[in-house]
Amino acid sequence: MSTSMPTPIRCDQTAPWPLLAAHFSARGQRLDLRQAFAQDAQRFEHFSQCAPHLFADLSKNLWERDTEALLLDLARSCGLEQHRAALLAGQAVNSTENRAALHTLLRRPAGLAWPGDRPETAQRLADVHATLDAMLAYAERVRGDDAITDVVNIGIGGSDLGPHMAVLALEEFRIPGKRFHFVSNVDGHELHGVLQGLRPESSLFLVASKTFTTDETMTNARSALAWFAAAGGRDVARHFAALTTHTEAAGALGITTCFGFWDWVGGRYSLWSAIGLPLAIAIGAQGFRDLLAGAHAMDGHFRSAPLAQNLPVRLGLLDVWYRNFHGFASRCIAPYHAALRRYPAYLQQLEMESNGKRVAQDGAPLAHATAPVLWGEPGTNGQHAFFQMLHQGRDVLPLEIVAVRQATHPLPGHHEKLLANALAQAQALMLGQASADGHRHFPGNRPSTFILLESLSPASLGALIALQEHRVFVSGSLWGINSFDQWGVELGKTLAKDLQQRLASGDAAGLDGSTAGLLRRLRAGA
Numbered sequence: 001m002s003t004s005m006p007t008p009i010r011c012d013q014t015a016p017w018p019l020l021a022a023h024f025s026a027r028g029q030r031l032d033l034r035q036a037f038a039q040d041a042q043r044f045e046h047f048s049q050c051a052p053h054l055f056a057d058l059s060k061n062l063w064e065r066d067t068e069a070l071l072l073d074l075a076r077s078c079g080l081e082q083h084r085a086a087l088l089a090g091q092a093v094n095s096t097e098n099r100a101a102l103h104t105l106l107r108r109p110a111g112l113a114w115p116g117d118r119p120e121t122a123q124r125l126a127d128v129h130a131t132l133d134a135m136l137a138y139a140e141r142v143r144g145d146d147a148i149t150d151v152v153n154i155g156i157g158g159s160d161l162g163p164h165m166a167v168l169a170l171e172e173f174r175i176p177g178k179r180f181h182f183v184s185n186v187d188g189h190e191l192h193g194v195l196q197g198l199r200p201e202s203s204l205f206l207v208a209s210k211t212f213t214t215d216e217t218m219t220n221a222r223s224a225l226a227w228f229a230a231a232g233g234r235d236v237a238r239h240f241a242a243l244t245t246h247t248e249a250a251g252a253l254g255i256t257t258c259f260g261f262w263d264w265v266g267g268r269y270s271l272w273s274a275i276g277l278p279l280a281i282a283i284g285a286q287g288f289r290d291l292l293a294g295a296h297a298m299d300g301h302f303r304s305a306p307l308a309q310n311l312p313v314r315l316g317l318l319d320v321w322y323r324n325f326h327g328f329a330s331r332c333i334a335p336y337h338a339a340l341r342r343y344p345a346y347l348q349q350l351e352m353e354s355n356g357k358r359v360a361q362d363g364a365p366l367a368h369a370t371a372p373v374l375w376g377e378p379g380t381n382g383q384h385a386f387f388q389m390l391h392q393g394r395d396v397l398p399l400e401i402v403a404v405r406q407a408t409h410p411l412p413g414h415h416e417k418l419l420a421n422a423l424a425q426a427q428a429l430m431l432g433q434a435s436a437d438g439h440r441h442f443p444g445n446r447p448s449t450f451i452l453l454e455s456l457s458p459a460s461l462g463a464l465i466a467l468q469e470h471r472v473f474v475s476g477s478l479w480g481i482n483s484f485d486q487w488g489v490e491l492g493k494t495l496a497k498d499l500q501q502r503l504a505s506g507d508a509a510g511l512d513g514s515t516a517g518l519l520r521r522l523r524a525g526a
């Protein structure tokens with residue numbers, strides 16, 4: 001059993017909060033990055049940071065050393081260090097569900113104890129490794145089974161976004177001869193499109209659902225099972241596996257090959273658990289262990305680096321500064337690597353489902369803003385679509401670039417162009433360009449963060465994702481919210497059940513005028 005932990009202190013109820021507001025009015029809102037670089041020869045050194053497997057340049061952001069010092073005071077006043085310790089020790093930081101959020105345990109080496117561990121941690125870690133070993137052995141068997149050519153992951157949200165993003169990101173490491181498909185939407189077009197290219201005897205379906213109740217996933221799993229039987233498939237135990245905390249529910253559906261995990265793993269933090277099986281099949285047991293090791297290295301950095309040199313902390317503090325003082329409402333994510341094309345979507349769930357909250361831990365409404373909108377596309381594509389607005393729109397939209405120093409393809413010239421574009425965008429946003437013609441004038445002073453990986457590998461991807469997880473924890477902690485629940489997704493699910501019946505029956509009694517009108521329209525011809 002997890003014990004409850006002291007409630008973090010809300011940022012707007014601490015002494016540094018009004019000091020930050022005063023600092024913003026006096027200087028922060030007028031900071032000019034071009035002047036800031038001219039006045040501080042060490043600005044790049046001060047605001048850049050090495051962390052395991054990556055490097056980050058935060059110097060082109062609208063803050064100065066004094067700002068960061070005040071933000072660090074804010075973090076301390078909010079009890080960030082105590083809250084971090086509670087997270088890592090497995091206390092019930094998810095207060096509305098009375099659960100720990102122990103995704104860090106999933107990547108901890110076997111037998112490693114941390115000071116402050118709760119008594120049950122050693123057993124949990126042993127369970128993690130027993131499951132990991134079994135899952136990786138299974139992944140290796142599937143990799144060696146040439147009869148299986150197609151692996152279909154059926155899952156949604158955290159049971160789709162992580163493995164899907166990572167299988168794409170690590171395509172260079174992917175086993176040849178197997179195709180990977182991800183079916184998430186209840187829209188039958190998606191599953192139908194995949195099934196059309198499959199044969200039962202060469203397909204492996206992985207039904208991924210923490211709860212094993214999610215309607216989309218259950219509907220797709222039932223349809224896949226029905227297709228399998230109708231197409232002459234035999235041996236469900238060989239061709240279907242369930243990745244879930246509810247193995248009995250999988251059994252009830254007829255799926256007996258199961259890899260489990262635990263309620264203390266949040267859906268959007270579950271890539272490291274059995275939910276990672278499609279990735280493990282794609283990149284192999286060693287690749288998956290490298291991913292875990294990369295994430296664990298970042299966990300160590302987050303756990304022990306001083307706050308002022310702690311990259312997730314610095315990013316999380318910058319997020320608070322931007323959201324609550326500058327009032328920036330979004331962050332544009334631009335991975336300059338085509339294989340990271342699902343990275344923005346992955347971060348959307350991680351940050352917006354974690355921190356898109358309007359009440360404090362105690363349920364009281366907050367007076368300050370929380371998660372920004374995350375959005376984006378790989379560079380250079382985004383440059384030819386929406387970067388116009390980043391450069392010349394009326395709103396300031398902070399940009400976060402992820403670039404990779406080494407390419408793995410052999411094509412000459414491409415990578416230099418790609419990296420030059422990443423650098424140029426950050427430079428153009430900051431420097432701008434004066435022109436008497438308003439249409440050609442670039443105001444500049446627009447912020448960006450530049451994250452650099454040496455290469456895109458399982459280890460660096462693990463570190464990058466763990467960095468983002470911890471950064472979301474930092475801002476959520478200061479905002480005083482529970483970053484680990486997602487009650488906001490429930491109402492729509494309940495109403496969809498009711499409306500599914502009404503779509504069949506035509507009963508519009510008691511509905512609002514718009515929903516009733518649309519229902520009639522949808523049923524026209526029924």
Ligand SMILES: O=P(O)(O)OC[C@H]1O[C@H](O)[C@H](O)[C@@H](O)[C@@H]1O
Pocket residue numbers: 156157158159208209210211212213214217267268353486489
């Ligand atoms: O893994 P599952 O239990 O099927 O949940 C899948 C997803 O759906 C839920 O509604 C939540 O919004 C997500 O956090 C979760 O990842």
